[in-house]
Amino acid sequence: MRDERRVALVTGGARGIGRAVAARLAGDGWRVVVADRDLASPALAARGIACDVADEAAVAQLIQGIAAEEGRLDALVSNAGFMIRKPLAALSLAEWQAVLGANLTATFLLVRAAEPLLRAARGAVVTIASTRARQSEADTESYSASKGGLVALTHALAVSLGPEVRVNCVSPGWIDTKGEAAAGSLRPVDHAQHPAGRVGRPEDVAGLVAWLVGPEAGFVTGAEFVTDGGMTRKMSYAE
Numbered sequence: 001m002r003d004e005r006r007v008a009l010v011t012g013g014a015r016g017i018g019r020a021v022a023a024r025l026a027g028d029g030w031r032v033v034v035a036d037r038d039l040a041s042p043a044l045a046a047r048g049i050a051c052d053v054a055d056e057a058a059v060a061q062l063i064q065g066i067a068a069e070e071g072r073l074d075a076l077v078s079n080a081g082f083m084i085r086k087p088l089a090a091l092s093l094a095e096w097q098a099v100l101g102a103n104l105t106a107t108f109l110l111v112r113a114a115e116p117l118l119r120a121a122r123g124a125v126v127t128i129a130s131t132r133a134r135q136s137e138a139d140t141e142s143y144s145a146s147k148g149g150l151v152a153l154t155h156a157l158a159v160s161l162g163p164e165v166r167v168n169c170v171s172p173g174w175i176d177t178k179g180e181a182a183a184g185s186l187r188p189v190d191h192a193q194h195p196a197g198r199v200g201r202p203e204d205v206a207g208l209v210a211w212l213v214g215p216e217a218g219f220v221t222g223a224e225f226v227t228d229g230g231m232t233r234k235m236s237y238a239e
């Protein structure tokens with residue numbers, strides 16, 4: 001019998017936020033494909049593909065594989081990314097380009113390759129940016145630039161791919177991906193400084209993504225959703 005379930009691709013889905021998104025969508029009845037350059041962690045209820053999403057040929061192969069195996073693509077969650085925190089003078093061009101490649105160029109490569117499948121499915125794309133698209137700590141130039149670019153790429157894609165494909169962005173704040181809250185290694189102030197009273201959890205992002213790729217978000221495209229417990233709404237002048 002043909003499998004009629006919707007298909008989602010989650011990049012960087014082997015751990016952290018991507019893993020929570022993959023688990024949530026699988027639990028909601030989606031067929032999930034996880035693409036990650038490091039698939040070391042235990043398997044989810046998903047098909048795992050080892051893939052560097054900053055590599056053009058690897059992305060083409062990934063999408064061709066989905067066309068052949070799953071035969072459709074209803075949602076792309078472009079989540080893979082990483083940060084290099086280094087003083088500007090020490091940041092090499094290769095490091096800058098590696099961060100831009102994974103955090104920004106990958107979304108261009110993925111959406112370009114998947115456009116026919118996404119249009120055919122009247123699908124949705126969610127990019128995972130960061131509140132660092134709009135505010136910074138020192139020594140984070142490549143990361144902030146990549147996430148600012150990703151927010152802009154999101155609305156550009158929304159305009160180009162509509163009306164068939166909706167494209168939205170989630171910008172998380174501090175998300176505890178290493179279980180530090182459960183392990184007791186976060187300080188009370190880490191939680192209390194947030195207007196929401198706590199540090200974020202991967203499931204906070206997953207819930208928002210699940211809504212964005214679903215039918216209730218049908219009138220939402222080109223938008224950025226901040227899930228940061230209110231941190232970027234707080235004035236932070238010294239007392």
Ligand SMILES: NC(=O)c1ccc[n+]([C@@H]2O[C@H](COP(=O)([O-])OP(=O)(O)OC[C@H]3O[C@@H](n4cnc5c(N)ncnc54)[C@H](O)[C@@H]3O)[C@@H](O)[C@H]2O)c1
Nearest residue numbers: 012015016017036037052053079080081102130172174175
């Ligand atoms: N954790 C946070 O507080 C936070 C806050 C804001 C934004 N984000 C963003 O959320 C996303 C997920 O972050 P996380 O905290 O879960 O990180 P993580 O390091 O726990 O997981 C990221 C995953 O992406 C994969 N990955 C990285 N580069 C890749 C590439 N080129 N090709 C394929 N896979 C690649 C890694 O192997 C890893 O499994 C990132 O884009 C990150 O910038 C995280």
